[in-house]
Amino acid sequence: MQRSRILKVKDKTFAVTLSERTIKSQIRRVAEQINRDYEGKQPVFLAVLNGSFIFAADLLREINVPCEISFIKLASYEGTTTTGNIREIIGLNIDITGRPVIIVEDIVDTGLTMAHMLETLKPHNPESIEICTLLLKPSKLQVKLDIRYCCKQIPDDFVVGYGLDYDGFGRNTKDIYTLIQN
Numbered sequence: 001m002q003r004s005r006i007l008k009v010k011d012k013t014f015a016v017t018l019s020e021r022t023i024k025s026q027i028r029r030v031a032e033q034i035n036r037d038y039e040g041k042q043p044v045f046l047a048v049l050n051g052s053f054i055f056a057a058d059l060l061r062e063i064n065v066p067c068e069i070s071f072i073k074l075a076s077y078e079g080t081t082t083t084g085n086i087r088e089i090i091g092l093n094i095d096i097t098g099r100p101v102i103i104v105e106d107i108v109d110t111g112l113t114m115a116h117m118l119e120t121l122k123p124h125n126p127e128s129i130e131i132c133t134l135l136l137k138p139s140k141l142q143v144k145l146d147i148r149y150c151c152k153q154i155p156d157d158f159v160v161g162y163g164l165d166y167d168g169f170g171r172n173t174k175d176i177y178t179l180i181q182n
């Protein structure tokens with residue numbers, strides 16, 4: 001049965017822009033790259049919650065080198081030190097010291113989240129850290145980021161579906177939709 005091309009999430013209307021088939025084929029392409037690059041290694045995938053849970057599940061099933069995965073969150077709170085904000089990774093239950101790490105993210109927009117994530121992970125002394133993102137909005141990037149693995153570059157529009165939400169809803173679709181009407 002054909003799925004609807006229009007999706008209503010709460011008060012907003014979205015139209016399908018990336019089909020399940022396109023998403024899956026781009027994930028296979030990136031997974032092949034990772035499989036080649038990490039041959040003979042045992043990478044640790046760190047999937048950033050909440051948005052990357054579906055992407056991580058599909059990506060991992062295409063990975064054929066021995067690997068581990070942990071689901072993490074970056075918490076930020078006001079500290080009492082002069083350095084201001086304190087950032088902490090929640091859910092990191094694998095020792096990444098000396099290990100090759102691949103961060104799995106749903107979407108990189110300004111890049112600030114990934115920049116903070118890299119800064120917070122570096123003191124754990126991993127062997128290497130790479131970023132693997134499902135989506136990237138190149139025109140929005142505000143920081144210099146080396147993104148080794150990217151499934152799809154998209155324009156500067158708000159998207160939902162396939163794990164990405166609008167106000168908590170809309171994650172449970174197979175395709176990705178773009179906002180067409182506020």
Ligand code: 5GP
Nearest residue numbers: 107108109110111112113157158159164165
């Ligand atoms: P950044 O720090 O790169 O600006 O933002 C990254 C985070 O913002 C993503 O992990 C995601 O949670 C959210 N985000 C950015 N753009 C979009 C979008 O188009 N749709 C959704 N659902 N979330 C977005």
